[in-house]
Amino acid sequence: MINIKLNVNGKDYSLEIEEDKRLIDVLREDLRFTGVKEGCSEGECGACSVIMDGRIVNSCLVMAVQANGSSIVTVEGLVKDGELDPVQRAFIEKGATQCGYCTPGFIMAARAFLNRAKDPTREEIREAISGNLCRCTGYNKIVDAIEEAYRYEKGI
Amino acid sequence: MIVKQAKSVEDALELLSHYDNCKIIAGGTDIIIQMNEKKVQPKVLIDISKVEELKKIEEDGDFIKIGSAVTYTDIIESSIFEGNLSGFKKACRLVGSPQIRNRGTIGGNIVNASPAADSVPPLIALGAAAILESKNNVREVKVEDYFSHSETFGIREYEILTAIRFRKPKGVLTFAKLGLRKALAISRISIAALVELDKDNKVSFVRIASGSIGRYPMREHELEEFLQGKVFDDAVIDEAVKVLQGVMDVRLANRSSLPYKRRAVEAVLKEALGEVRK
Numbered sequence: 001m002i003n004i005k006l007n008v009n010g011k012d013y014s015l016e017i018e019e020d021k022r023l024i025d026v027l028r029e030d031l032r033f034t035g036v037k038e039g040c041s042e043g044e045c046g047a048c049s050v051i052m053d054g055r056i057v058n059s060c061l062v063m064a065v066q067a068n069g070s071s072i073v074t075v076e077g078l079v080k081d082g083e084l085d086p087v088q089r090a091f092i093e094k095g096a097t098q099c100g101y102c103t104p105g106f107i108m109a110a111r112a113f114l115n116r117a118k119d120p121t122r123e124e125i126r127e128a129i130s131g132n133l134c135r136c137t138g139y140n141k142i143v144d145a146i147e148e149a150y151r152y153e154k155g156i
Numbered sequence: 157m158i159v160k161q162a163k164s165v166e167d168a169l170e171l172l173s174h175y176d177n178c179k180i181i182a183g184g185t186d187i188i189i190q191m192n193e194k195k196v197q198p199k200v201l202i203d204i205s206k207v208e209e210l211k212k213i214e215e216d217g218d219f220i221k222i223g224s225a226v227t228y229t230d231i232i233e234s235s236i237f238e239g240n241l242s243g244f245k246k247a248c249r250l251v252g253s254p255q256i257r258n259r260g261t262i263g264g265n266i267v268n269a270s271p272a273a274d275s276v277p278p279l280i281a282l283g284a285a286a287i288l289e290s291k292n293n294v295r296e297v298k299v300e301d302y303f304s305h306s307e308t309f310g311i312r313e314y315e316i317l318t319a320i321r322f323r324k325p326k327g328v329l330t331f332a333k334l335g336l337r338k339a340l341a342i343s344r345i346s347i348a349a350l351v352e353l354d355k356d357n358k359v360s361f362v363r364i365a366s367g368s369i370g371r372y373p374m375r376e377h378e379l380e381e382f383l384q385g386k387v388f389d390d391a392v393i394d395e396a397v398k399v400l401q402g403v404m405d406v407r408l409a410n411r412s413s414l415p416y417k418r419r420a421v422e423a424v425l426k427e428a429l430g431e432v433r434k
Contacts, residue, residue: 043253
């Protein structure tokens with residue numbers, strides 16, 4: 001067992017964990033942020049994507065100990081004062097979700113991208129979600145939603 | 157398994173010499189998968205991902221030094237790899253996905269020694285050296301030799317790859333690759349070229365490295381010899397494709413992938429050499 005400190009969705013945690021746990025295991029099992037989904041376990045599908053110190057990462061490919069001292073944002077951390085994040089709102093309004101399993105990962109990848117993006121093109125949006133797989137319905141509505149989220153944020 | 161977070165290179169080397177059956181983890185994008193599949197089962201995992209001295213990109217006179225825990229994203233966002241070095245950025249941009257580029261490191265791409273390691277051909281074309289440190293020793297190995305003579309020059313279990321170092325080139329570094337799908341594609345064929353042209357548009361210096369055209373990333377000496385001194389025009393580039401295809405006919409003889417690769421290489425080499433003139 002080892003002690004680590006994490007800030008998750010703005011709250012500080014001091015945890016005693018088993019050392020062979022990955023970040024996804026601690027987020028889901030110890031802290032119950034089950035919006036973080038496990039898909040492929042090898043960095044292909046992006047369902048486990050979270051923002052770690054401002055960057056999108058696959059939480060299945062980070063050992064929990066490696067995240068010691070880091071700030072993590074999961075999909076649960078996006079709602080502010082009861083208001084959905086613009087990305088969440090746009091995913092709902094554009095119908096960019098079907099079974100929903102990949103959705104938290106897509107939303108986090110989109111959030112990380114929009115935090116730095118300036119007038120993004122569809123091509124850039126596709127590149128930003130290239131580490132996320134959807135096996136239901138395809139990507140056009142997801143790209144539409146991310147474009148829409150950018151417009152919400154810019155008020156255009 | 158226990159996991160130790162190293163605070164410095166010295167600390168990591170101390171841990172490495174203290175425990176048996178250790179593995180180093182940096183980005184984790186390869187080793188965590190290998191551990192899941194039980195292909196590697198270390199007793200001790202030493203994390204170097206937060207060692208500041210391994211995360212720097214430094215210009216030192218005529219040299220550029222990249223710490224081994226520098227990520228692809230760090231390279232892409234660095235102002236050092238502009239202009240004649242932008243081919244290195246291109247190679248890093250084509251790695252994996254945003255998630256992988258944010259974690260995967262330059263050092264990991266070398267020590268995991270994948271035949272399809274995207275950042276390796278540009279480093280070979282640059283004539284880069286890998287700096288390997290152990291508790292009592294520091295050695296420098298050319299990245300090229302690291303792959304071609306890995307039994308002799310490859311990393312030892314008590315060593316850490318701490319940095320990559322190369323002399324700033326006068327020529328232009330370019331990169332092109334063929335992948336099956338764009339994101340996360342394991343590269344099928346890649347070419348990096350470092351070319352310097354004289355005032356008469358003749359090739360005065362050339363170093364070319366390939367990925368996935370053999371068992372490991374390697375120098376393409378025959379191609380270099382062919383190009384050296386030639387006027388760098390379309391006709392010569394067309395001829396260069398034939399030279400490389402001739403090399404592949406021998407190297408990949410009897411491989412089922414040869415007919416595909418010898419056709420595909422044409423576009424990849426033309427793109428890599430074509431970008432020298434841009």
